[in-house]
Amino acid sequence: MNDFTAIAIANETEGLEISNISFFPAININDVRKTQRLDGTVTTERLKTAIASAIIAVNDDLYSWRLAKQSAGITTINDLNDELINGESRYLILYKHAVYSWANALLNEQYINFDATAKAKGDIEPNIESVGNLYRNARYAIRDILGKSRSTMELI
Numbered sequence: 001m002n003d004f005t006a007i008a009i010a011n012e013t014e015g016l017e018i019s020n021i022s023f024f025p026a027i028n029i030n031d032v033r034k035t036q037r038l039d040g041t042v043t044t045e046r047l048k049t050a051i052a053s054a055i056i057a058v059n060d061d062l063y064s065w066r067l068a069k070q071s072a073g074i075t076t077i078n079d080l081n082d083e084l085i086n087g088e089s090r091y092l093i094l095y096k097h098a099v100y101s102w103a104n105a106l107l108n109e110q111y112i113n114f115d116a117t118a119k120a121k122g123d124i125e126p127n128i129e130s131v132g133n134l135y136r137n138a139r140y141a142i143r144d145i146l147g148k149s150r151s152t153m154e155l156i
Helices: 029-035 044-061 063-071 090-114 118-146
Strands: none
Touching: 029 044, 029 090, 044 063, 044 090, 044 118, 090 118
16 A cells, blocks of 8 residues: 655646735735645635635734824834845734734644544644644734733633
C-alpha cells in the first residue's frame, strides 16, 4: 500500500481581493493562499467566505481602536507608518496576520467536520491544536495592534 497523497495545486486568480471598509486594506486571496500554505483543496469560494468572516471578526475586535484613530484624523491603517517593515506599517502587517490566521483557523475547523476517513480521524487531534494556535496568533496580532499585553489570565 502506498501512503502517497497528491496535493491539489491552487488555481491562482490574479488580483482577486476581498474588499474591506475604507480604514482597512482589501485582502488579496493569493497572498492568503501563499502565506498560509493553502493548496487547491481549498476552493476559491471557501477561501473568500473564510476571509470575509475573518475580516468581520478582526474588524469587530478593532472597532473602538479604529474609531479613536479616525477621531484623531487618521483615515487608513496605512497612515500609521511610524515603524515601517519591508515598506509596510507594522499595524498593517499585524492586521493582515490577524485576518490570515483567523481565516485559516476557520478553514481548519471546516476540514475537521468535512473529512471523515479513518486516517483523517486520527489526525483530528493535531488539527484541533493547530486551529487553537491559529486563533492564538490572530489574537496576539490584535492585542499587539491595541497595545495590550498578550497575557491571558484565567481564574480557577
